[in-house]
Amino acid sequence: MVDGHGKGEDVAAETAGTAQIGGALARLRRATGLPVAFGGLVEPGRHRMRISEFSGAATLALSGLAVTSGNGLGGKAVALARPYAVTDYSRSRRISHEYDAAVAEEGLRSVLAVPVVVRRRVRGVLYGALRTAQPLGDRTLNAAVEVARDVEQALVAGDEARELLTAARPGPGHGAERERVREAHAALRALAPRIADPALRAELLDACGLLTPADETHPGPGGPAPVLAPRELDVLACVAAGATNAATAERLGLRTETVKGYLRSAMRRLGAHTRGEAVATARRAGLLP
Known part of the structure; x- marks a missing residue:
């Protein structure tokens, strides 16, 4: 059935x-x-x-x-x-x-x-x-x-993309559900740059947005929510899912030093001093699930 x-x-x-x-x-x-x-x-x-x-x-x-x-x-x-x-x-x-x-x-x-x-x-x-x-x-x-x-x-x-969205559907166990959503979000962000068709790429990025509920978006401490460049968000999504810099580089097709550069830039934009703080701030701002 x-x-x-x-x-x-x-x-x-x-x-x-x-x-x-x-x-x-x-x-x-x-x-x-x-x-x-x-x-x-x-x-x-x-x-x-x-x-x-x-x-x-x-x-x-x-x-x-x-x-x-x-x-x-x-x-x-x-x-x-x-x-x-x-x-x-x-x-x-x-x-x-x-x-x-x-x-x-x-x-x-x-x-x-x-x-x-x-x-x-x-x-x-x-x-x-x-x-x-x-x-x-x-x-x-x-x-x-x-x-x-x-x-x-x-x-x-x-x-x-459909498999990732299916994996991210709510299931029993809040912690496990959250981890599925975060992993799917990171995988979709990693997949999107490989798509040559701009309409399909935009559709995948829209799907990423579905995994970050709009009602979780909050202004930053100094006013409007921070804005990250697409690659900064790609890197931070992988980090949030538990990937190392090397694993993030392999997943996104980047050099490890490039990943570190994007991560530093994202931390500056978020006013964060550590990777964990950057992820937490991005989640509070509704940029990550």
Whole structure:
């Protein structure tokens, strides 16, 4: 049985995945020069993907098409978790031909399919196509693979963010609950700078804010609450979760001396003389959970 939280998380993951697939199609067309791109997600718990997103399509022939693993070009990419391309779809002997009618109605000839693989599981497929039969070279295929890799990184980041937020949900035991929240907050702050997509990065930082209740924000002793630079807050969040300077540096991809510099700067802004005092002041100010 799946609880309400689980269903909500599945819907959120699917919505985010669909958005990532849709957003990647224009990038795929720019990167490859192909006039048509489309794709979709593998349906959870099923051995098939459904084509739902399009860029440059002239008809609705492929809309909603369910592609079974192993069948056609996309199904082969799903089954083997590898990119494939055919020069003339309807005549290719490398694939099965369950979907020829829909492909022909859209007028597609040369087609490539690149799987989006996250944690060894195919989550979706990106297609690019020409309306003429001509070879799609390695440069075109490699460019499409790079776009798929970007989608994979975005989905990984989204999965990690949802897992961290789930771990931070209130549970029995106030102390244990607080530590989960603090660790999730630090991990989300460490994850955000790795995200190339500015919208997704902003979404992760907003999620960090959800872990710091607004009603815990208080002015500092001399007036308004102190303001920390993003990297200062990243470092202080790791310190608050119990990380050493070396561990913080590894987590954030920084040098240890750089971490120390950010920590000193944060302490000055907070009027603190020790790491512990800085963390306590930041918590009182509502900057950390």
